[in-house]
Amino acid sequence: MPKIFIDNTSYEVKAGKNVLEACLTLGFDLPYFCWHPAMGSVGACRQCAVKVYKDENDTSGKIIMSCMEGVRDGMHLSIDDKAAKAFREQVIEWLMTNHPHDCPVCDEGGSCHLQDMTVMTGHDYRRYDYKKRTYVNQYLGPFIHHEMNRCIQCYRCVRFYKDYAGGKDLNVFAAHNHVYFGREKDGTLESPFSGNLAEVCPTGVFTDKTLRQHYTRKWDLTSAPSVCQHCSVGCNTIAGERYGGLRNIVNRYNAEVNGYFLCDRGRFGYEFVNSENRITKPQVMHQAVDENALMHHLETVLTNHSLIGIGSPRASMESNFALLDLVGKENFFCGVYNEEMMLERRITDILDSGKIPVASLKQIEDADAVVILGEDIWNTAPMMALAVRQSVMKTGGREATEKTPMPEWHELAVKELQQNTKGFMVNVTVTETSLDEIASLNINAAPDDIARLGFAIANHIHPSLELKNFEEAVLAKAKTIADELLKCSNPVIITGTSCYNDPVLRAAFDIAAALKAAGKAPAIAFVVPECNSMGLAMMRGHAFDTAVRRVNREPNVTAVILEQDLYRNLPAGIVDEFLSKCRNIIVLDSLNNATTEKAHVLIPASTFAEGDGTLISYEGRAQRYYQVYVPDNKYIRESWKWLSRMKMIISGKANGHDPHHDSVISSLETALRQFAGISAAAPSSGFSIHGEQIPREPHRYSGRTAMLANRNVSEPKPVADGDSPLSFTMEGYQGTPPSSAIPFFWKPGWNSPQAVNKYQQEIGGDLIGGNPGVRLFVKSSGNMPEFFKDYPEHFRERQNKWLLLPQSHVFGSDELSVYSAGIAGRSPEPYMGLSPVDAKMLDVTEGSQVTIKSEKEEYSFPVKIVESLRNGIVLVSKGLPGTQGMSWGNWVELAK
């Protein structure tokens, strides 16, 4: 470890870092703008100046940009040097000559990096008497507000948007002191990662437009650590509340999962919490009732009938387990489409065997080769796609700097060396995807053929299968891919459920297994549809079909349906049959939907913002989300609380008290062994530091004695939280909380999200105390995996039948996020994709309506001709209005 001297004190620092990173890691406050831990240094802003000396005898020294200088052993630096300080102050003064007098009306104020850095350098008075430069703003869509006057030309926005996230429509225009960051013309920013601009921009040029609708300063938010609900990746978020409404979602750093960024679906998809469509009161037979009447009714319904429970892939582990606990293991069914459930069972089997480790997003970023089999991750797990992009770019950079050594953080230089060199990535999908442009090889094929290619690759790496009837072309492609993979050391195989094809999963496993046999360190990632699909699959409930058979057999069944719209995931015919046979239907959900309309008893459940819970991400990572605020409506409670109440009614032990989170989690651990260790995902509710809880509100939280004064001038007692170590007040421990319970990032002098620097062990590294979440698939077995050998037949078109496959959309395919107006506005109209040949055969053109006939339902959509699609497949937008309950993966008939 190199030893450097800062102001004559010696420190040990990590080799290969730049001086700025080293100083920040050591806890020094050094101002910076253009450098970003995820994007490296470009030396554009001149803000991080320090003085460097030749040796200990040198007294004059020279000013350098600390972000552009690597640490060397024996380096002598000065941060406090007068000249360096004056230099930094002057740079800020220059930047401020054109910065508008906007802070009171700027959304960044209070979490602004520019404010922090201005205070840090000590600049306070504008000496420049001339006029300020102005720009005209652009409309950038529903998510991002543009206020170009505030720009300080650090270039972070384009570096993130174009270089990091691969966006194309944000650019830098004009020249010298007139540079302009924006689009060519007004219009929506197309990248699904545009929301990060609000956090990347050190000032208020790009701000969160949804927050603007109900603007609240960062210091006024009641925040809690949360987990994104909109896909299976499980990005860590911070959700903020004020006046009883959820106000915004910002990134919560987790080095192993989402790092510094979020996708727009996760960031802006929170408004369902504030939706008008929320269920607000318990209902019995569509009549609103109070709690006593509800409990009374439940007593008769629950005690005189046999109970079955339908678990939900978007409800927390606690709620699903409370349901299982209520109805009993043999009466617990999964509200998941049968085909999907089989796939998820396969996935949990593979992961549970521990033969191949799961890849976290961090591991995907660090992988030196990526193979994607049949999953459009850009649309089903956007942050994973961003991680794949980083893998490709970083691997390319590493290759380029092999001959000309260059530190990784030296962004521009690495990019210059790298040019178009990219890491190896194969994208094998049903149709074209947004990741195609960075893939070394793009293959579009039918699911069975994707699987066959996968098996062929595996066989090439480790000849174990007997391949029959394989086309030469496929074998040749497999050979190229296999040869490339064999050059790598830690490749990642990504696949998922959206092909509705089991062989694809097996093929992915076989590739990974073959690589392991070849002495590599492969990892695998299976994308599942919902935020807790993995958790539900791990519970190993029975298939929904069995539930339908059960109600057909038994006349007197009460079904308890947990937080899901059955009509969305399952064909309407099956659901109708099921619901009509149930004697009583109890539904717990937060929003009204087709299933809640059929409920005999409807119970309002909390969303993630109003309750505690644990979700299990695609990598089997159990992550806790905390209640953000206590809603005014006392009926809104976590499902697990309602379900435990029901259990008490049955057992006759009702005492009017809700169980605590700790007890639910510990009984989950004892009842289901596969979840052992899940309680370690978060500190228990009794946890305290020096006897203090962790405050959800910053110490500057305002308006406590006035915010409710319109109702009653006497302030209510703050609510106690019995479920977590967080308090609903601003009083409590002011230091760094445990990494899994960080309600907001703030340190003295660091009000912006960049305060996260102070929560990390090293800049850009793990959080102090380790990254949040526990991985439940930890068992690793040393012995060689056994290969799956049953590869499928070559895909054959069928006469007048088409294989129905989903096309997911970042905006629109998710059930809850579309309640946000911006996301709904960006979701496409549902369509049906057909290959040109099929379209011609059906004699349809782009835009003509075609009807899909499955067993019982008919759907009609306009046609879109997809060049890359194989014949014999019909693609339909998933999750959009009108596309619910489709029999994905089945053969359907099409008619004009």
Add this chain to the structure above:
Amino acid sequence: MSTAQHIWTVIGVLFVLLNIAAGLIWVERRLLALWQDRLGPNRAGPLGLLIVLADTLKLFFKEDWIPPFASKAIFVVAPAIVAGTVLISFVIIPFAPNIVVADLNIGLLFFLAMSSIGVYSIVLGGWASNNKYSLLGALRGASQMIAYEVFMGLSLMGVVMLSGSFNLGAIVEAQRDLWFVVTQPVGFLVFFIAGVAETHRLPFDIPEAESELIAGFHAEYSGMKFGMFFIGEYLGITLISAMTVTLFFGGWLGPSFLPPLVWFILKTFFFIGVFILLRASLPRPRYDQLIEYGWKVLLPLVLANLMITGAVALYLKDS
């Protein structure tokens, strides 16, 4: 005195004393205000006199709160002790030649005994409150009052020597020619200072010192329990003033154009005024300064006074 007369005396003394104590609320506030260039309570009734009534009513109607952490029995008894002992002390005071409740021959010793018992109320009240500030106040009160008790007793011995009696009536009579304040100036000063300390009035209100102990031993008291401490304090002022008058300023003696009782009351009120003036003008000393002042200055002074008085008395007797 007949029994009926006796009872009337007791009732009369009790009635007048309690009214004086209550009236002192108004007197003190008005005087303090005037000395601070203010007007003081002047709204309720003529000259604001009804403030006394308002304050008493307020005390009666305040919530009578006993903290759950207090020792209940002692907490209740403590305020009664202070009011009781001070009231009982008054029995030996000769208000006029034949107005005295109990003409004890050891009157002075009885007074000293009662004021010693009064210390218990502070110690017990502070201790029973189970609050650290109260306890600190009680500790200070105990040490301060025990210390000043000593000089108080010693300072009076000169008077006893000169008059040859512990009976207060006899002491007053002994001053017919010359007030003892002339022959015993040191004794008077020490007695008065000790009296201020005994009643823990400003500047010696160290047991309650608002600014550091937030009311000290009676921090937890409210309602009439607090009222008892309050009354006890004003009665204490009256008692010390009356004793000063009796012992050093000739008691009821005075020119005959006014009746003796009036002389007594006038003199007493003068000293009550001095008490209030002390409060208006002098700052509170530090606790250690107070104790040091007692043991290192007052004690030698009073012992010297005793010896000189004794020597002079012996010399005069011999000659």
Add this chain to the structure above:
Amino acid sequence: MFSHFRTMWLVFLHLFRKKVTIQYPEEKVQLHPRYKGRIVLTKDPDGGERCVGCYLCSAACPVDCIALQATQDENGRRYPEFFRINFSRCIFCGFCEDACPTYAIQLIPDFEMGEYKRQDLVFEKEDLLINSQGKYPGYNFYKVAGMDAGVKQKGHGANEELPVDVHSLLP
């Protein structure tokens, strides 16, 4: 010892001094123009609300008795949707006035705002807003801010150059 007696004598002499007490309801207090009493929200010279809902007053308030919610009109001009001061908590420290970047919140020479019910001490925006510029006539925040909120166009502010032509590469 002598100094103690002197002190007591001097204090005693105060008995005969002129008294400073003002017999309040009958006699009125002379308040200076910059006396900091009741809190009001002022308007700018154009008659628009000066408050831009920046939350600085509520953050500065030591007793947290100011609560507001910012919103904006169709021009992007920020204003408070509601603005509430709980005067039963207010200590009239004037920090809110110091914190206000737009001179909107001002403390004026009036303190006679006693109420019999505490609830009546909760003032909403309608109760606080006055039709005056208060102590700072002529100031209009949006004229000096960089934003275009319908008051002035980009580049037409007091201290602004015309907007940059993004298509030009000329110096």
